[in-house]
Amino acid sequence: MHQTEKETAELIKQISGSDVKKCMKCGKCSATCPAYGEMKFHPHQFVTMVAHGKVDELLRDETVTRCLSCFACVERCPRGVEPENVVAAIRVLAEREQGGSNFVPDEVPALIAADKEIPQQALVSAFRRYRK
Ligand code: SF4
Ligand code: SF4
Incomplete structure (x- = not known):
């Protein structure tokens, strides 16, 4: 059965363990991200997209692989949202969709x-x- 965009967003929340609803959109994660210029969507944006259930574009975005997994966004976030975990979950789902190809x-x-x-x-x- 085909999964809806909202269901996929729920899955990303589950896999990441991130409470994206706690985000207050302060932008500190994006301000500290060393891959900011390399990624189409920045940490505060993908957190918001997942919170709003709008994830199809994220899953199609190849620049998400440019995240360096440096955890700067995790350390900087005053709300414990852990944006890096969200990126990691998106990667897992994108790879599953592609069957590893x-x-x-x-x-x-x-x-x-x-x-x-x-x-x-x-x-x-x-x-x-x-x-x-
Ligand atoms: S973990 Fe990824 S998204 Fe977070 S600051 Fe580092 S490069 Fe940016
Ligand atoms: S630092 Fe945390 S609270 Fe601020 S925008 Fe990023 S995820 Fe949201």
């Missing part, structure tokens, strides 16, 4: 066409994974 079967032909020097091992791995 960085691309889906339909994308493979285009990847090969675009990169003539794609390693043979990558093709063999894709073939093994997707022929079942």
Whole structure:
């Protein structure tokens, strides 16, 4: 059964153990984040998005992987919200959705066409994974 966006947000809360509703939007987490310029959504934003049940865009956002897991946001937060735990939970769910792959079967032909020097091992791995 397909999971709704709100259900996914609940799952992120469960996995992270973070009480996102305690966030008072002070922005201290984002102000201290060393990956601020690298990430599309910043700590105070993804905490708010999860609290509001708006997580589909977060799960599609590849820049979330640029989080350095430095825990600066966790240390700085005056409300104990622990934004890093939220990012970690988003990563877990994104990986589950992709089945541990960085691309889906339909994308493979285009990847090969675009990169003539794609390693043979990558093709063999894709073939093994997707022929079942
Ligand atoms: S743990 Fe990630 S989100 Fe938090 S401050 Fe460090 S880089 Fe930024
Ligand atoms: S530091 Fe904590 S309370 Fe402030 S915006 Fe970030 S998560 Fe919310």
